[in-house]
Amino acid sequence: MKQRLDKAGVRFRPHFKTHQSWKIAEIFSQEGIRQITVSSVTMAHYFARQGWKDITIAFPLNLREMDSILMLPEDVTVGLLISDSSTASYSFPKSLLKKSVFWIELDTGHHRSGFSVADFHILTWVIDKLCSTGAHLQGFLFHDGHTYNATGIEEIREIRYNTLSRLSLLREFLSEKYPGRNFLFSGGDTPSCSQELPMEGIDEMRPGNFVFYDLQQLALGSCQPEDIALSVLCPVVASYPDQGRAVIYGGSIHLSKDKLTVGKETIYGVVCSEEKQSDMRLTFPGDLPFLTALSQEHGVIQGTAEQILNLVPGSLARVIPVHSCLVVSNMKQLVSADGTVFETLNLHSVDF
Amino acid sequence: MKQRLDKAGVRFRPHFKTHQSWKIAEIFSQEGIRQITVSSVTMAHYFARQGWKDITIAFPLNLREMDSILMLPEDVTVGLLISDSSTASYSFPKSLLKKSVFWIELDTGHHRSGFSVADFHILTWVIDKLCSTGAHLQGFLFHDGHTYNATGIEEIREIRYNTLSRLSLLREFLSEKYPGRNFLFSGGDTPSCSQELPMEGIDEMRPGNFVFYDLQQLALGSCQPEDIALSVLCPVVASYPDQGRAVIYGGSIHLSKDKLTVGKETIYGVVCSEEKQSDMRLTFPGDLPFLTALSQEHGVIQGTAEQILNLVPGSLARVIPVHSCLVVSNMKQLVSADGTVFETLNLHSVDF
Numbered sequence: 001m002k003q004r005l006d007k008a009g010v011r012f013r014p015h016f017k018t019h020q021s022w023k024i025a026e027i028f029s030q031e032g033i034r035q036i037t038v039s040s041v042t043m044a045h046y047f048a049r050q051g052w053k054d055i056t057i058a059f060p061l062n063l064r065e066m067d068s069i070l071m072l073p074e075d076v077t078v079g080l081l082i083s084d085s086s087t088a089s090y091s092f093p094k095s096l097l098k099k100s101v102f103w104i105e106l107d108t109g110h111h112r113s114g115f116s117v118a119d120f121h122i123l124t125w126v127i128d129k130l131c132s133t134g135a136h137l138q139g140f141l142f143h144d145g146h147t148y149n150a151t152g153i154e155e156i157r158e159i160r161y162n163t164l165s166r167l168s169l170l171r172e173f174l175s176e177k178y179p180g181r182n183f184l185f186s187g188g189d190t191p192s193c194s195q196e197l198p199m200e201g202i203d204e205m206r207p208g209n210f211v212f213y214d215l216q217q218l219a220l221g222s223c224q225p226e227d228i229a230l231s232v233l234c235p236v237v238a239s240y241p242d243q244g245r246a247v248i249y250g251g252s253i254h255l256s257k258d259k260l261t262v263g264k265e266t267i268y269g270v271v272c273s274e275e276k277q278s279d280m281r282l283t284f285p286g287d288l289p290f291l292t293a294l295s296q297e298h299g300v301i302q303g304t305a306e307q308i309l310n311l312v313p314g315s316l317a318r319v320i321p322v323h324s325c326l327v328v329s330n331m332k333q334l335v336s337a338d339g340t341v342f343e344t345l346n347l348h349s350v351d352f
Numbered sequence: 353m354k355q356r357l358d359k360a361g362v363r364f365r366p367h368f369k370t371h372q373s374w375k376i377a378e379i380f381s382q383e384g385i386r387q388i389t390v391s392s393v394t395m396a397h398y399f400a401r402q403g404w405k406d407i408t409i410a411f412p413l414n415l416r417e418m419d420s421i422l423m424l425p426e427d428v429t430v431g432l433l434i435s436d437s438s439t440a441s442y443s444f445p446k447s448l449l450k451k452s453v454f455w456i457e458l459d460t461g462h463h464r465s466g467f468s469v470a471d472f473h474i475l476t477w478v479i480d481k482l483c484s485t486g487a488h489l490q491g492f493l494f495h496d497g498h499t500y501n502a503t504g505i506e507e508i509r510e511i512r513y514n515t516l517s518r519l520s521l522l523r524e525f526l527s528e529k530y531p532g533r534n535f536l537f538s539g540g541d542t543p544s545c546s547q548e549l550p551m552e553g554i555d556e557m558r559p560g561n562f563v564f565y566d567l568q569q570l571a572l573g574s575c576q577p578e579d580i581a582l583s584v585l586c587p588v589v590a591s592y593p594d595q596g597r598a599v600i601y602g603g604s605i606h607l608s609k610d611k612l613t614v615g616k617e618t619i620y621g622v623v624c625s626e627e628k629q630s631d632m633r634l635t636f637p638g639d640l641p642f643l644t645a646l647s648q649e650h651g652v653i654q655g656t657a658e659q660i661l662n663l664v665p666g667s668l669a670r671v672i673p674v675h676s677c678l679v680v681s682n683m684k685q686l687v688s689a690d691g692t693v694f695e696t697l698n699l700h701s702v703d704f
Binding site: 017039040059060061062063064065083084086087090111112113114145235237238239240243245247249252253256257258293295296297298300312313314325326329330 | 411413415416442463464497587592597601604605648649666678
């Protein structure tokens with residue numbers, strides 16, 4: 001990912017919400033990454049404690065967390081998102097303006113949060129408002145999260161082209177309205193960053209999920225099966241080969257309830273050994289047993305009698321999840337293939 | 353719930369996975385409850401530390417947690433589930449047999465885990481197997497979890513009648529095969545316990561969700577709107593009245609992704625004040641704004657312009673969740689209307 005962005009001349013500001021681990025963050029640091037993205041103030045504190053100095057909180061500024069933001073170490077520059085006009089009108093304390101840089105969030109089609117990229121009138125108002133308060137405005141931040149609902153690479157490509165053309169119109173307007181003034185444009189989402197797509201006019205990218213990938217990204221064409229680097233080892237607690245069913249200790253509190261439609265079936269994961277992973281195909285019924293139901297602690301696996309016979313109570317089923325970010329946020333630590341333990345924020349979250 | 357079960361002469365063994373709080377557990381204790389249900393060994397430890405002595409772990413015995421079960425205090429009787437023939441054949445350590453009582457899990461139609469209630473042949477084999485090892489067999493445990501997928505009270509009633517008639521056949525068989533021997537029957541699930549349904553031949557019930565209820569139970573007819581005792585106060589972080597949309601700091605990591613279909617819409621919660629709660633109706637579009645999308649930290653609320661105008665950034669949206677158990681399992685504490693703080697297992701989970 002870094003090589004691709006370096007080549008395009010785009011700054012890489014990886015989103016650390018996917019791994020939430022200071023030790024994995026160190027690997028990024030060794031690659032020369034100094035700027036990062038997080039999704040909460042808590043996460044900003046966690047990484048600030050590990051020495052990260054330039055942190056964008058890619059979530060609409062929560063006015064109720066002002067005190068917590070102010071408690072970030074003095075030498076940390078925190079990037080904050082202004083996502084609606086009500087928050088833009090807020091009287092920010094001077095101490096906040098001093099330590100923060102601001103981004104105006106743009107809605108480029110995801111329709112979750114942010115100002116419409118086409119509404120120049122309101123955008124002008126927000127820019128002027130922020131600058132009049134002495135805010136240090138970096139530019140505009142967008143997240144093309146609708147790529148996650150795409151049916152494949154072609155649709156992801158279309159979304160990128162669409163966004164680029166809208167941003168280009170905005171940039172044209174800004175250069176007339178604010179001549180000589182430089183606004184940065186920060187984009188995100190792993191699906192569009194996982195393709196060789198044009199990035200004209202984008203200054204930085206904030207993908208996160210690529211660090212592990214998952215079934216959702218595989219289905220989108222963002223990765224190959226062997227790129228998926230996260231699995232959950234779940235104890236098998238009951239096995240019914242004659243019914244083609246096994247039960248694991250791995251429910252919605254561990255795996256989350258993100259799902260994927262494969263054929264006509266809804267799945268929550270695939271049971272796959274390391275050896276078979278590169279041949280994994282998302283077809284149903286397929287060569288591998290699928291996780292087809294989740295309760296709070298139970299996960300139900302469906303497969304052929306032969307597949308289920310391998311899932312003996314007391315053994316571990318290696319489950320590849322639908323959405324790796326949500327799995328990690330439930331875990332206290334990750335263990336790599338060589339046995340290295342990677343603690344996550346969740347282990348320490350009591351402190352914040 | 354206690355009054356209803358007392359009246360029916362059925363032992364009340366509430367499931368504590370819904371609240372996971374020692375202080376809420378004390379309220380049950382004050383009502384004379386001594387026997388409880390939990391869904392994990394971790395939870396058994398948590399409540400054992402608070403002095404609970406009779407704990408059923410209503411989850412298939414996980415052979416990999418044997419050591420942790422053995423570390424439960426000596427004076428705690430732990431109920432364990434045998435849910436498949438592979439686990440039934442296991443050579444249990446003597447120390448485990450000494451401190452545990454066993455339940456054979458029956459599948460009465462939910463098709464998640466347990467032996468088919470109609471398979472007398474295998475059930476006989478399991479009973480003999482367990483008794484030959486010196487296990488203290490209490491009887492049979494079932495969970496009619498398929499009531500959660502029911503379309504209403506009538507279907508819940510049907511499920512109960514169905515289960516009772518299957519259990520009656522099993523009891524008949526057992527009384528012939530094992531004359532004079534007493535087997536207990538333990539049932540669960542809040543929907544069927546929330547109705548005035550027959551309980552003939554059921555010795556104990558293990559409902560849990562009734563302690564808070566939620567939108568799922570409301571939709572099933574298990575409770576009235578004013579019975580729902582759990583809501584999540586989520587900070588509003590962006591508001592777009594003209595688009596009928598607001599964004600809260602409350603995503604799938606807080607609310608979980610359990611959903612409900614209302615009309616043709618999928619919802620993850622309702623925004624409702626205390627004052628309006630008793631009039632809450634599950635119709636879409638309705639009188640209240642609905643939570644219609646969840647990302648990791650974002651929740652998207654849809655409503656009329658007027659409703660959204662009330663959701664000002666910096667204020668709190670009171671969200672009634674679809675599934676209260678999963679919300680609590682994400683929280684570290686609950687706060688009651690009078691300000692009392694109820695810590696949950698999650699706050700202490702690092703210890704186990």
